[in-house]
Amino acid sequence: MITMMWFSRDTIDLHTHSTFSDGTFTPLQLVKYAEEKGLKAFAITDHDTTEGVKEAKSIETNVEVISGVEISTRYDKKEIHIVGLYVNENDADLNKQLKYYREKRVTRNFEILEKLNSLGVNITIDDVKESCTGDVISRAHIAKALVSKGFVGSYTEAFDRYLGDNKCAYVPRETLNYEESMELITKAGGVPVLAHPLLYKMSDTNLENMMVKLRQKGLKAVEVYYSTHSNSDTQHIMAMANRVGLIYSGGSDFHGATKPKIDMGTGMGKLAVPYEILEKIRGERNG
Numbered sequence: 001m002i003t004m005m006w007f008s009r010d011t012i013d014l015h016t017h018s019t020f021s022d023g024t025f026t027p028l029q030l031v032k033y034a035e036e037k038g039l040k041a042f043a044i045t046d047h048d049t050t051e052g053v054k055e056a057k058s059i060e061t062n063v064e065v066i067s068g069v070e071i072s073t074r075y076d077k078k079e080i081h082i083v084g085l086y087v088n089e090n091d092a093d094l095n096k097q098l099k100y101y102r103e104k105r106v107t108r109n110f111e112i113l114e115k116l117n118s119l120g121v122n123i124t125i126d127d128v129k130e131s132c133t134g135d136v137i138s139r140a141h142i143a144k145a146l147v148s149k150g151f152v153g154s155y156t157e158a159f160d161r162y163l164g165d166n167k168c169a170y171v172p173r174e175t176l177n178y179e180e181s182m183e184l185i186t187k188a189g190g191v192p193v194l195a196h197p198l199l200y201k202m203s204d205t206n207l208e209n210m211m212v213k214l215r216q217k218g219l220k221a222v223e224v225y226y227s228t229h230s231n232s233d234t235q236h237i238m239a240m241a242n243r244v245g246l247i248y249s250g251g252s253d254f255h256g257a258t259k260p261k262i263d264m265g266t267g268m269g270k271l272a273v274p275y276e277i278l279e280k281i282r283g284e285r286n287g
């Protein structure tokens, strides 16, 4: 009994996507799933939009729904992602900027389709829209269309052959720089978090230097808990965060069927983000 109680700690998930970006769960399905999974709180952190958050906030539930957003930015020519937690989803400036970048995506999507067409891969924007329910069409949707039209055998193959960074149909995307994205999040009342630090495949020295620079520009937290982290990865990023002076965040990066191996709350099976870290994150709102 004592052991049971020891393990029944409250857990949360501070990184999930809905159908408003490239996830396959609607905000309502996310809320219901969070209830089912027994999460005490979760954040919707869609790419470039807060529309899913607005919808989720209108749902009655015992789970704390945290408004979030994930913004792609540049650091030293590398794409890095900044999650904003507790942003005001109705903030006019934030929504205006996000809309601008969503519109930039539209142009970019047509450029990707042009490249694909010139390679004999004849898919159209309507094919892509069939796998897209929300506001943001990303490479994830183009990849799904390539699978459903039979041009590739799998989602992964779509990236390996065509859509991955610097592959033959890749087109870079106009993004905010990291200072701007963190300022936008902070001005909207949110807490800027460095997402999935180990996905950038940087050396330890470069990663820690980047964290130092980002912190000087307003970064408050880093995802020490993440679906693909081993225990030692988590310890490693925690130690780095402690040295740099960042607090802990974390989440699964749940996308539903887009990333079938990753489950909400539990990631690839071992993820458990403790509720306690949320209190510190809340404490970072508005300085």
Ligand code: AMP
Binding pocket: 022, 047, 137, 138, 139, 140, 155, 156, 159, 160, 164, 165, 173
């Ligand atoms: P975009 O924002 O349009 O650049 O597309 C980003 C989406 O594509 C995200 O959902 C990523 O998870 C996915 N993505 C990017 N690169 C890869 C890759 N190499 N393999 C699988 N998914 C990827």
Ligand code: MN
Binding pocket: 017, 022, 047, 140, 255
């Ligand atoms: Mn995504």
Ligand code: MN
Binding pocket: 070, 081, 195, 196
């Ligand atoms: Mn990301």
Ligand code: MN
Binding pocket: 015, 017, 070, 253
């Ligand atoms: Mn994400």
